[in-house]
Amino acid sequence: MIRAEADTSFFRRFLWIAMACALGIAWCLFDALVTYPKKLQIALLYESYPQTEEGLQAWDSDATSRGWLTDAPEKTANEIEALILNQYILMGGCIILGLLMLWKWYRPRGSWIECHENQIRDSFGRSVSLDSIVGIDRRRWEQKGIAVLHFLKDGKPSKFILDDFKYKREPMGEIMECAENQLQALIEESERELASQQGDPSEDAK
Numbered sequence: 001m002i003r004a005e006a007d008t009s010f011f012r013r014f015l016w017i018a019m020a021c022a023l024g025i026a027w028c029l030f031d032a033l034v035t036y037p038k039k040l041q042i043a044l045l046y047e048s049y050p051q052t053e054e055g056l057q058a059w060d061s062d063a064t065s066r067g068w069l070t071d072a073p074e075k076t077a078n079e080i081e082a083l084i085l086n087q088y089i090l091m092g093g094c095i096i097l098g099l100l101m102l103w104k105w106y107r108p109r110g111s112w113i114e115c116h117e118n119q120i121r122d123s124f125g126r127s128v129s130l131d132s133i134v135g136i137d138r139r140r141w142e143q144k145g146i147a148v149l150h151f152l153k154d155g156k157p158s159k160f161i162l163d164d165f166k167y168k169r170e171p172m173g174e175i176m177e178c179a180e181n182q183l184q185a186l187i188e189e190s191e192r193e194l195a196s197q198q199g200d201p202s203e204d205a206k
Helices: 008-048 053-065 077-106 169-198 201-205
Strands: 002-005 112-115 119-122 127-129 133-140 146-153 156-163
Touching: 002 169, 008 053, 008 077, 112 169, 119 169, 127 146, 127 156, 133 169, 146 169, 156 169
Parallel strands: none
Antiparallel strands: 002 112, 112 119, 119 127, 133 146, 146 156
């Protein structure tokens, strides 16, 4: 039996993305609850004063007493409220992406692909009989370590993917070799059967 265990170093990248999403959530939450509400308070107070000389003087006095800058806010209250809403939308996106990345990191832990008793199978319950393989697409095998086994299951075409980035490279290479050897054996056997069915022309002449 040949077994290729999951390569945890490949899946660790999803954990880093999830951690980055967690930082993004914290940042958005801080802005939504602290940064922008303070700016909103300032903008609302500024807009409550009439834009006259007396009103601006009253604003300067009030802002100074609160320890604020007397400059006019860069954004209006409506714009700041829109920014607060955007922070919650971004936070929702980070939560969804972060949970997805956590699932992609955690799900393959302890998984495997093995070749045993003329069958390739994995820990998720998928399997392919070596005798049912009808073709192997290895166009991405050399550069990306991905090969697709094409086989027939209950008379219907199906696929089984081998990936030596997600799983240990050396045993995965051995599994790939088993599949190729079996396919080559099936092709040679089919050629022999075809030749025998066509018969020997010299025998027909006799």
